[in-house]
Amino acid sequence: xxxTPDAETTPLKTRREQIYEVAGQLxxxxxxxxxxxxxxxxxxxxxxxxxxAHIASKEELLVELVERAAHQFDEALFSLSAADxxxxxxxxxxxxxxxEVVAQNMDSATVFFHExxxxxxxxxxxxxxxxDTIDHFYRExxxxxxxxxxxxxxxxxKMSAYLVLSxxxxxxxxxxPGGSLTPGQVVDQFGQMLxxxxxxxx
Amino acid sequence: xxxTPDAETTPLKTRREQIYEVAGQLxxxxxxxxxxxxxxxxxxxxxxxxxxAHIASKEELLVELVERAAHQFDEALFSLSAADxxxxxxxxxxxxxxxEVVAQNMDSATVFFHExxxxxxxxxxxxxxxxDTIDHFYRExxxxxxxxxxxxxxxxxKMSAYLVLSxxxxxxxxxxPGGSLTPGQVVDQFGQMLxxxxxxxx
DNA sequence: CCTACCGATCGGTAGG
DNA sequence: CCTACCGATCGGTAGG
Numbered sequence: 001x002x003x004t005p006d007a008e009t010t011p012l013k014t015r016r017e018q019i020y021e022v023a024g025q026l027x028x029x030x031x032x033x034x035x036x037x038x039x040x041x042x043x044x045x046x047x048x049x050x051x052x053a054h055i056a057s058k059e060e061l062l063v064e065l066v067e068r069a070a071h072q073f074d075e076a077l078f079s080l081s082a083a084d085x086x087x088x089x090x091x092x093x094x095x096x097x098x099x100e101v102v103a104q105n106m107d108s109a110t111v112f113f114h115e116x117x118x119x120x121x122x123x124x125x126x127x128x129x130x131x132d133t134i135d136h137f138y139r140e141x142x143x144x145x146x147x148x149x150x151x152x153x154x155x156x157x158k159m160s161a162y163l164v165l166s167x168x169x170x171x172x173x174x175x176x177p178g179g180s181l182t183p184g185q186v187v188d189q190f191g192q193m194l195x196x197x198x199x200x201x202x
Numbered sequence: 203x204x205x206t207p208d209a210e211t212t213p214l215k216t217r218r219e220q221i222y223e224v225a226g227q228l229x230x231x232x233x234x235x236x237x238x239x240x241x242x243x244x245x246x247x248x249x250x251x252x253x254x255a256h257i258a259s260k261e262e263l264l265v266e267l268v269e270r271a272a273h274q275f276d277e278a279l280f281s282l283s284a285a286d287x288x289x290x291x292x293x294x295x296x297x298x299x300x301x302e303v304v305a306q307n308m309d310s311a312t313v314f315f316h317e318x319x320x321x322x323x324x325x326x327x328x329x330x331x332x333x334d335t336i337d338h339f340y341r342e343x344x345x346x347x348x349x350x351x352x353x354x355x356x357x358x359x360k361m362s363a364y365l366v367l368s369x370x371x372x373x374x375x376x377x378x379p380g381g382s383l384t385p386g387q388v389v390d391q392f393g394q395m396l397x398x399x400x401x402x403x404x
Numbered sequence: 405c406c407t408a409c410c411g412a413t414c415g416g417t418a419g420g
Numbered sequence: 421c422c423t424a425c426c427g428a429t430c431g432g433t434a435g436g
Contacts, residue, residue, distance in 0.1 A: 238429075238430065238431080239430080239431060239432080240429085240430085240431095250430095250431085250432090251431095251432075251433075251434095253432095254431090254432065254433075259431080259432080260431065260432090
């Protein structure tokens, strides 16, 4: 059995990826409901109906794009959970990875942040659970730092996690890949501001 | 001349406001393109076509909602520009007002952040200009604090402003009015974390 | 504010 | 991957 019955041939897989890529661009620019399948097909130089030779439905595109983004965040952070790093370094590293996912996938990140609400229930719930996992990761990280004495004892864990997440997530609105700042440089700055504060030391 | 010719009667004005309010809810939940005029009418208990006795078009709703939100941010912050407050207090107060606008208008804020891209050119440009004004306000505020010596001299003004804006803007994704935290309490925490940092002092 | 309707466009399919 | 088409729904209007 050299092939599974539903194995896709190489050109098909490539086309599929092209579709996802362009869908990511359009969904992030115009939104899911603001993008028609004919818009998408036109960008690929084919007819609207031809898309369905490669994908099952418009919703499949959204599901796939959002879940891929969620998976990337998950993958970037999960391997850090058990890492044996001091809390500060771990926080910086988490922020760096998180921001890299945003920076290297600006379209998918935008779709992830804006369009997940339009998913139908099963995918919607999976994505919500994923977001909770990310929240939980940052809360654990802060908690560790408080326990170890590296972070201030009077921090509210939930609020600190929100603050860190704000910084790395909101970047999808202003960061421009290819601009003057690498994700690493952004995190160096954000990391220092968050850890040491904006106030000048007396 | 007791009335201007196009003065609206009271019941009309009220209905208009109802329409904007419900449109804000629907646009924030389902997006602009994900909401049909018939959805909107149904929520108001009228027929789709009847909406056009009160408004000119769907786009008018979006323009009005986004510009109202922009105007609220503008109004909340503008009066602070010339205020004679120490930089720290000014930053806290700006964040408090900013977050109050978000908190008291979760729907409009969500529409403002998500749907402004769908505006047609004239309104799009006005809103973009407004956003720049807000950015500029925060940068000026940080700049003042650096000059006065209250904020660290090595801060990157642009990045610090992004960090502050991240904190207050991202709240539209997680803040729940009527929950356990008032905007003031959120800002007390965010303000302290941003000013003093997460790290425990040696 | 309703009924009845307009042309346009939507996601998706059949058959090739 | 195309042509040709489906029923449904879209924003909006006319006339009352």
